[in-house]
Amino acid sequence: MTKPDIAIDILDTGAAGAALPALTDILRDAVANGASVGFMDWNTLADFERYWTGIVAELASGQVFLLVARSASKIVGTAQLHLIGKPNQPHRAEIAKVLVHSSARRQGIGEALMRAAEAAAREAGRNLLVLDTDENGAARRLYNRLGWSEVGTIPRFALMPDGSDCGSTFFYKNLA
Incomplete structure (x- = not known):
């Protein structure tokens, strides 16, 4: 199986x-x-649209970067980079909502x-x-493979879409 051509853009x-x-x-x-990823199975398309509309509004601040992955000109994945704006953290950013459509995983x-x-x-x-991520999700293996350091897991940090408990595993990566 050959990998598709993937283009990454910052929107x-x-x-x-x-x-x-x-x-x-x-x-x-x-x-x-x-x-x-912050939503429940009862959330509606309107809820998802409202979320993304909020992210689009944040892009103007320059503190949020929205990345998309395209395969055959179709958007199949996304990730966000949030720059931390606190005076004592000018070196730090957070990665959020790394999502790949199930048809393109x-x-x-x-x-x-x-x-x-x-x-x-x-x-x-930014260098930190x-x-x-979900303690049991496939993304955890990805982050380990990419050289991220696993700090630990907080049990019951969030809920899965079906309402069951979800531990969150925290990672960091020093880019310096």
Whole structure:
């Protein structure tokens, strides 16, 4: 099986607004497939759209970067880089909502998004990244493989979409 050509873009507010239907579908797909990404299985498309509309609004601040992965010109994945704006943390950023549509998984898209997010962090002058993920999810293996350091797991940190408990494992990566 050959890997598809994957293009990673960082979207501005206009491009992100145009991408809302695809982003909404990726989030809906993630939740429908049991990902603990801040939403429950009872959330609606309107809830997912409202979330992405909020992210698009944050892009104008320059503190949030929205990355998308395209395969055959179709958006199949996304990730966010949030620059920390506190005066005592000018070196730090957080990776959030690394999502790959279920129809495009296991093709290197998550890895490509992570590498692009790390590069964007470096370009923004950030050299310490943090993230958290479902303790039992496939993303945990990805982050370990990419050289992220696992700090630990907080049990019952969040809920899975079906309402069951979900521990969150926290990671960091020093880019310096």
